[in-house]
Amino acid sequence: xxxxxxxxxKQNRLPAARMRDKAKCANCKQPLLPLTQSVxxxxxxDFDELVRDAxxxxxxxxxxxxxxxxxxxxxxxEKIAGKRAGEVIVAKVDTDALPDVAARYGIxxxxxxxxxxxxNEADRLSGAMSxxxxxxxxxx
Ligand SMILES: [Zn+2]
Numbered sequence: 001x002x003x004x005x006x007x008x009x010k011q012n013r014l015p016a017a018r019m020r021d022k023a024k025c026a027n028c029k030q031p032l033l034p035l036t037q038s039v040x041x042x043x044x045x046d047f048d049e050l051v052r053d054a055x056x057x058x059x060x061x062x063x064x065x066x067x068x069x070x071x072x073x074x075x076x077x078e079k080i081a082g083k084r085a086g087e088v089i090v091a092k093v094d095t096d097a098l099p100d101v102a103a104r105y106g107i108x109x110x111x112x113x114x115x116x117x118x119x120n121e122a123d124r125l126s127g128a129m130s131x132x133x134x135x136x137x138x139x140x
Contacts, residue, residue, distance in 0.1 A: 001039055001050055003032050017053035019089060034086030037078060041093045047101050050091060051116040057140060058089045058116045062107045064096050069128035070111045077113075079131040080140075088140050115140060 003014045003023075010027040023032045038061070041047045051058055061077050063070035074092075081090040095102040095110055105114060105121070115123040115138055123139050 001046055002042055003035065003039055004037070005030060005032060006036065015053065016050040017055065020055040020086070035089060036082045036085045038081050038090040038092050041091050041098065041101075044098060044100055047091075047093065047098065050089070052119045054089050054116075056087060056089050057122070058091055059138070059140060060091045060093055060114050060116065062093050062095050062102055062105070062110050062112045062114070064094060064110055067110050073111045073113075073128040073134075076129070076131040076134060080134060083131070084140065113138065 001014050001016050001019070002011045004011055005025040005028060007030040008025060008028040010025055012026055012032055014023050014032065019033065019035065021033065024030065025032055041050065059077070059080065061073065063074065077090050080088065093101055095107060109126050111128060112124065112126045113134065114121055125134065125138050
């Protein structure tokens, strides 16, 4: 997974299985974890690694750049990433860039949010809503 450093913005490669370790930025040596922001899923391989190996539940936002409601829900998911840092990993899947992943989960409308635990879908929610509504409706 590519994790951006909060301090210097360097993109660091970090295996999903280590996303609860004390990983440091390769550039400025500041701690990369816990993640307080979402991670962008760059490829199908990254997605598979993340949901399989992540040591915490993964909340995946299926979105697209042209989708108005996705723009509303994006900042709400960042709030959850900040509030639940170290407990929940928030990941973003651009359905235009990764149509295979979206098709595998039968994504019909966006935004759709899916919670994965141990590689399996545990819960799902569609539509734009506030961070508190998302947390109330999804088992995180
Ligand atoms: Zn850094």
